[in-house]
Amino acid sequence: MAIHCQASSSRWNRILKQPSAVLAALAESSGGSTALPVARNAAACDHLPHIYGVTPEEPVASESMNVDVVLIGGGIMSATLGMLLRHVQPEWSITVYERLDRVAAESSDPWNNAGxxxxxxxxxxxxxxxxxxxxxxxxxxxxxxxxxxxxxxxxxxxxxxxxxxxxxxxxxxxxxxxxxxxxxxxxxxxxxxxxxxxxxxxxxxxxxxxxxxxxxxxxxxxxxxxxxxxxxxxxxxxxxxNFGALTKHLLDALARGGADIALGHEVGSLARGADGRWTVGTTEIASGERKLASARFVFVGAGGRAIHLLQKSGIPEARGYGGFPxxxxxxxxxxxxxxxxxxxxxxxxxxxxxxxxxxxxxxxxxxxxxxxxxxxxxxxxxxxxxxxxxxxxxxxxxxx
Ligand SMILES: Cc1cc2nc3c(=O)[nH]c(=O)nc-3n(C[C@H](O)[C@H](O)[C@H](O)COP(=O)(O)OP(=O)(O)OC[C@H]3O[C@@H](n4cnc5c(N)ncnc54)[C@H](O)[C@@H]3O)c2cc1C
Missing domain, CATH: 3.30.9 (D-Amino Acid Oxidase; Chain A, domain 2)
Structure with missing residues (x-):
């Protein structure tokens, strides 16, 4: 199960305005130090688009406060990638964030596509x-x-x-x-x-x-x-x-294997620190509580909203894309x-x-x-x- 770092509202604002404060806050929350700068895992990027991160062998700031993979969005894309990762890296911890109160409620809902x-x-x-x-x-x-x-x-x-x-x-x-x-x-x-x-x-x-x-x-x-x-x-x-049923089956199986499926959590920020880890800022919709998670890899499976998150991530590959209404x-x-x-x-x-x-x-x-x-x-x-x-x-x- 993933353990999320938490930040108070004022601290959150400070963190969002000062990206370098993100890592400091994480180190503070976890009682550890930030990891050393490391290179991007090019091989993983080649095979799994939108996943960026550090080499698995690198040390991390604090295992207790971190996850290996954050999957943003509870649709068929995150569910499929999560299951593939479960097979190739069964020891990795996975957290899925879904802003709605159920999975597969957007494009992957069976009546929102032709199946x-x-x-x-x-x-x-x-x-x-x-x-x-x-x-x-x-x-x-x-x-x-x-x-x-x-x-x-x-x-x-x-x-x-x-x-x-x-x-x-x-x-x-x-x-x-x-x-x-x-x-x-x-x-x-x-x-x-x-x-x-x-x-x-x-x-x-x-x-x-x-x-x-x-x-x-x-x-x-x-x-x-x-x-x-x-x-x-x-x-x-x-x-x-029925991509909706398939999504639910896959995410249920991931949860049985220890993944954390965080429903009602909207990802609002995504920033990469100097050590190559990603800091993911979420808001729990029901309570308004804001949290931070640190991940080696992030997959943006947010459907139509992916464009916003990719823009926030600052990765060069996100430049030049736009939405068409x-x-x-x-x-x-x-x-x-x-x-x-x-x-x-x-x-x-x-x-x-x-x-x-x-x-x-x-x-x-x-x-x-x-x-x-x-x-x-x-x-x-x-x-x-x-x-x-x-x-x-x-x-x-x-x-x-
Ligand atoms: C009209 C239509 C017909 C189609 N027909 C077919 C077909 O016949 N066959 C086929 O294979 N494909 C079809 N597709 C395409 C297919 O439906 C999509 O490619 C697929 O469902 C996309 O899955 P996804 O996981 O990327 O996105 P989605 O299923 O949309 O999931 C994205 C999830 O991310 C969540 N999310 C968004 N932002 C955030 C955030 N900031 N924080 C947390 N969660 C967030 C959303 O709530 C959503 O649950 C069709 C699509 C359309 C629109």
Whole structure:
């Protein structure tokens, strides 16, 4: 369990205004001395983006008041990284700070994303058409391989009884691509021909047979009389992932292994001392109590709010990034009779130069064993960077 350093309000203000006071305060609180300056662990940075720290062998100021790793945010990213770290460095102490009173309540909530196990089986943006008309499948193969690695990781955790039965977080659901109009039909045919040469995509089926398509996606074919050419591909290897359930399972397992999951704690400051350690300032939302923690490594898994924390961290890699106040909104339904007529995730083609998130899709979701439908996205606008963020998120992120 992590033990947090505490500072009174006036002392906190002094610390925030004078970064060098952070280390002094920590040394004071812990009764120890600050560690010697050490170099950044470049290898860790290469493999685990956003993690910065000192080499594990270096002495630390006070083991009793420090943690090895602070993970900011209780979403799927922190949960996944925490579990990976638990495997490669089981002796490391981990603290997760989540500002809300439950984990996976922002983007990782199952209804705040489409739950598509992205494996490039149906997402047409992963196979761009080259100027010479050929289809580039490089990215699709890479994405598919990555998703297989994720599945193998989850599978190993299920085998080790770290995760519960797979159906609690992943469901097999066919992935289909859909296009209409001659130009897009020609594109999808070429995409299919290019992909099925790859073993990972060899089972991808192609159909323009309306009777067959009506069996695949009856809801979508309702009342569709047009003679316009249409074409579908179908993969039965697709999945729907409940990232919310997965996040909870992973964080529960981390907590069982000794990690401290501090709910209702907002990280407000992040500063790196001369010794390479990070000082993380948190506020307990319910009491207003402010605390400090010292960590060798910090992962900023704060979703939309990551930009603020990365800016505060002062790392050069954070420069040049900004927030863009565009979101995706979806319609959702838990009408079981509708869901019974759409047993697939179907992705269409977005217009040229539209961002990947603009692809229209109609998804069967499986959430807590119950089917539901999700359709979208529709473009939305908000200066908030989190669903439960602040209207000032965007202006606060603008730096000179
Ligand atoms: C409309 C939409 C559809 C999507 N569809 C898919 C899909 O089909 N498949 C897919 O794989 N991905 C999809 N995604 C992306 C996926 O949802 C996200 O990439 C993923 O959930 C991000 O997880 P995260 O842990 O980074 O962030 P989040 O889940 O947002 O977690 C961040 C957490 O950090 C907390 N936090 C923020 N600031 C602080 C702070 N200062 N202190 C403490 N805690 C803090 C927040 O409260 C939150 O709980 C979709 C996203 C959207 C928006």
């Amino acid at each position: 598509t196990g992205h494996a490039a089986l149906c997402e047409l943006n992963y196979t761009p058409e080259r100027p010479n008309g050929e289809i580039d499948i490089t990215k699709a193969v890479h994405i598919n391989e990555q998703f297989h690695q994720s599945r193998q990781f989850w599978s190993s955790l299920v085998s080790a009884n770290v995760l519960p039965e797979p159906k609690s977080f992943i469901s097999p659901i066919p992935h289909l691509s859909y296009v209409s109009g001659e130009e897009d039909v020609a594109f999808l045919r070429k995409r299919h021909a290019a992909l099925i040469r790859e073993p990972l995509f060899s089972s991808l089926r192609l159909s323009d047979d309306r009777a067959e398509i009506e069996r695949w996606v009856p809801l979508m074919m309702d009342g569709r009389d047009s003679d316009a050419p249409l074409l579908f591909t179908r993969s039965d290897d697709g999945t729907d992932v 565009v979101g995706g909104q979806c319609l959702r339904s838990r009408n079981r009779s509708l869901a019974a007529r759409h047993r697939a995730k179907v992705y269409g083609k977005s217009t040229v130069n539209a961002p990947p998130m603009a692809m229209p899709h109609l998804d069967l979701r499986m959430i807590d064993g119950q089917p539901g439908l999700l359709f979208g996205p529709y473009a939305g606008f908000s200066p908030k960077f989190l669903k439960r963020g602040a209207l000032t998120d965007l202006p606060r992120s603008i730096k000179r």
